[in-house]
Amino acid sequence: MNEMDLRALARTNEDATARKIHAVKRGYWRDDFIGLLAGACTDAIPIQNSPVMNRGFWLRVDLFSSAVRQFIAQVGGSGVHQVVCLGAGYDTTFYRLNSEGVTTPHTVWVDVDLPDVIAVKEKVFSALSSQLIQGLLHRLSHDLRDAEGLFQKLQGILCRDTPTLFLCECVLVYLDPWDSDAIIAAAVKSFPKVAFLTYDAVQGNDAFGSRMVESLRSRGCTLRGIDKYNTAESYAERFLRLGYTFSRALDMASYATRTWRLRPEALQHVKALERLDEIEEWDIIHKHYSVAFGTTWGPDAFSWLHGIIQ
Ligand SMILES: C[S@@+](CC[C@H](N)C(=O)[O-])C[C@H]1O[C@@H](n2cnc3c(N)ncnc32)[C@H](O)[C@@H]1O
Numbered sequence: 001m002n003e004m005d006l007r008a009l010a011r012t013n014e015d016a017t018a019r020k021i022h023a024v025k026r027g028y029w030r031d032d033f034i035g036l037l038a039g040a041c042t043d044a045i046p047i048q049n050s051p052v053m054n055r056g057f058w059l060r061v062d063l064f065s066s067a068v069r070q071f072i073a074q075v076g077g078s079g080v081h082q083v084v085c086l087g088a089g090y091d092t093t094f095y096r097l098n099s100e101g102v103t104t105p106h107t108v109w110v111d112v113d114l115p116d117v118i119a120v121k122e123k124v125f126s127a128l129s130s131q132l133i134q135g136l137l138h139r140l141s142h143d144l145r146d147a148e149g150l151f152q153k154l155q156g157i158l159c160r161d162t163p164t165l166f167l168c169e170c171v172l173v174y175l176d177p178w179d180s181d182a183i184i185a186a187a188v189k190s191f192p193k194v195a196f197l198t199y200d201a202v203q204g205n206d207a208f209g210s211r212m213v214e215s216l217r218s219r220g221c222t223l224r225g226i227d228k229y230n231t232a233e234s235y236a237e238r239f240l241r242l243g244y245t246f247s248r249a250l251d252m253a254s255y256a257t258r259t260w261r262l263r264p265e266a267l268q269h270v271k272a273l274e275r276l277d278e279i280e281e282w283d284i285i286h287k288h289y290s291v292a293f294g295t296t297w298g299p300d301a302f303s304w305l306h307g308i309i310q
Contacts, residue, residue, distance in 0.1 A: 008220030013089030087171030115141040147182035164191040177228040195295040232290035239294025249292035
């Protein structure tokens with residue numbers, strides 16, 4: 001990857017942030033912090049999302065927020081717990097959950113991304129009052145392609161035997177498969193009580209998938225991992241192969257259907273905000289994304305997520 005590729009990757013973060021800002025303005029979820037980053041996304045703003053995109057971003061943000069909430073509820077009472085957000089971009093989950101009282105003084109949170117992205121976040125969030133912080137927040141500039149160096153840094157600030165949740169929202173697919181494999185393998189070797197949650201594009205070889213891959217490639221972003229990890233099942237299989245004892249994965253269309261069934265109030269919430277007539281488009285897009293998790297805790301970990309991803 002050259003400098004141009006890295007800039008194009010950072011731009012995917014600005015695009016995601018601009019779309020989240022739009023969805024927040026429409027009332028999909030509350031985020032008092034993401035608007036602070038609008039000035040850093042000027043190339044991408046103003047973005048107007050379609051109802052399909054707003055609902056899709058709600059689903060994605062709800063997935064990660066719910067995972068962190070459950071993780072902290074499960075392990076937080078017993079003391080320190082660690083969350084590592086890889087390729088965090090301008091993600092504000094720590095601040096949001098902090099303001100909701102979800103994080104605790106025992107929460108240690110690490111955001112990792114490329115230096116330019118981390119520098120913007122440092123600048124924007126240094127203005128926030130330090131009283132807001134319940135827990136300890138670190139920001140690490142690191143190229144994820146160097147897993148060895150990354151885990152040396154993480155071992156310097158985190159505890160090996162403490163429960164640790166890794167979050168990877170729309171990141172691994174941009175890496176070569178050997179680089180993302182190295183991260184997933186190093187996570188379980190370095191932190192034996194681990195859970196690892198991913199959300200990524202899949203099915204890059206059918207008609208819609210090929211167009212998605214080509215459109216990103218034309219903007220300088222190659223989905224380097226999609227040929228090897230082309231299905232939700234391949235994500236689940238990889239966790240087991242690389243040393244995790246339990247894994248599950250599902251395409252996001254099925255995940256959404258099960259979420260609406262198990263949480264009808266969530267469907268009511270998004271329906272009340274905007275009408276969505278493009279059911280076929282929703283289904284096609286979301287069949288091209290997958291959620292996967294691997295853990296060493298067994299089926300008890302993420303019982304909520306496990307309930308959805310049977
Ligand atoms: C699509 S954005 C997702 C950002 C955020 N996780 C979200 O979903 O809103 C991909 C992120 O991965 C980061 N990324 C991609 N390749 C990386 C690498 N080699 N090292 C560090 N970060 C990387 C990009 O800078 C960008 O912030």
